[in-house]
Amino acid sequence: MPADGSPYESCPEVCGNLERPGVALDMPKWIEHSHLDTTVDQLRIEEALAAMAWRGKSILHIGVGNSRFAQRFAAEAALIDGLTVCQSEVDLARSLRIPNYTVYFLNKYSREFLLTLTNRYDFVIDNNLASFACCKYHFYRMLDNYLWAMKPGARILTDQRGMDFTVEEQRWILSYEDLQALERKFPVRVSRVTATVYSIAAIANEVTG
Numbered sequence: 645m646p647a648d649g650s651p652y653e654s655c656p657e658v659c660g661n662l663e664r665p666g667v668a669l670d671m672p673k674w675i676e677h678s679h680l681d682t683t684v685d686q687l688r689i690e691e692a693l694a695a696m697a698w699r700g701k702s703i704l705h706i707g708v709g710n711s712r713f714a715q716r717f718a719a720e721a722a723l724i725d726g727l728t729v730c731q732s733e734v735d736l737a738r739s740l741r742i743p744n745y746t747v748y749f750l751n752k753y754s755r756e757f758l759l760t761l762t763n764r765y766d767f768v769i770d771n772n773l774a775s776f777a778c779c780k781y782h783f784y785r786m787l788d789n790y791l792w793a794m795k796p797g798a799r800i801l802t803d804q805r806g807m808d809f810t811v812e813e814q815r816w817i818l819s820y821e822d823l824q825a826l827e828r829k830f831p832v833r834v835s836r837v838t839a840t841v842y843s844i845a846a847i848a849n850e851v852t853g
């Protein structure tokens with residue numbers, strides 16, 4: 645039984661690949677969704693978001709795919725920034741010429757994340773929260789990147805279906821309870837938005853001592 649009760653406790657601590665963290669970076673089958681329909685899990689998150697106070701908010705979309713998320717929400721959002729590690733997704737996004745939509749070829753696990761993004765967000769949308777994870781260090785690094793980019797009270801939205809999918813390692817299948825375990829390591833509060841869509845909210849660090 646893992647010490648913290650979560651399956652990813654048994655993952656390698658550090659993969660050692662500091663320059664290109666994550667898996668499937670060279671696998672179009674998993675990362676190229678510019679020409680594919682939106683996934684079920686992404687659509688579920690969009691439905692959940694649509695029921696929230698999202699208008700006028702800043703949104704970071706991790707894994708832009710076919711950019712239909714931006715086509716649906718950008719007109720009434722303050723801005724949408726998107727990330728992808730697939731050049732054809734960048735090309736499609738830019739060809740749409742949506743004024744407040746900016747897509748970066750940027751790895752969510754990377755140090756460059758901190759050097760590239762200058763906006764702060766009310767929502768981070770990531771339907772494949774751990775699907776492309778290589779190691780525990782970079783999963784935590786990704787979460788730290790997100791928290792750094794989030795406004796106080798901002799929320800990461802994810803979905804169980806995407807959390808059930810992993811490219812390589814079955815141990816990266818996460819449950820709602822695994823997300824709850826993050827509350828012991830990060831200043832976050834986890835809650836259910838719908839039966840399958842979950843929220844990880846950023847809370848202010850408590851000052852002790």
Ligand SMILES: C[S@@+](CC[C@H](N)C(=O)[O-])C[C@H]1O[C@@H](n2cnc3c(N)ncnc32)[C@H](O)[C@@H]1O
Binds near residue numbers: 674710727751
């Ligand atoms: C399966 S597609 C999902 C696309 C879209 N979110 C959907 O559900 O329809 C995975 C997306 O995650 C992106 N991705 C994979 N690994 C990534 C990483 N390390 N950093 C940023 N984006 C990544 C891919 O480029 C691709 O846009």
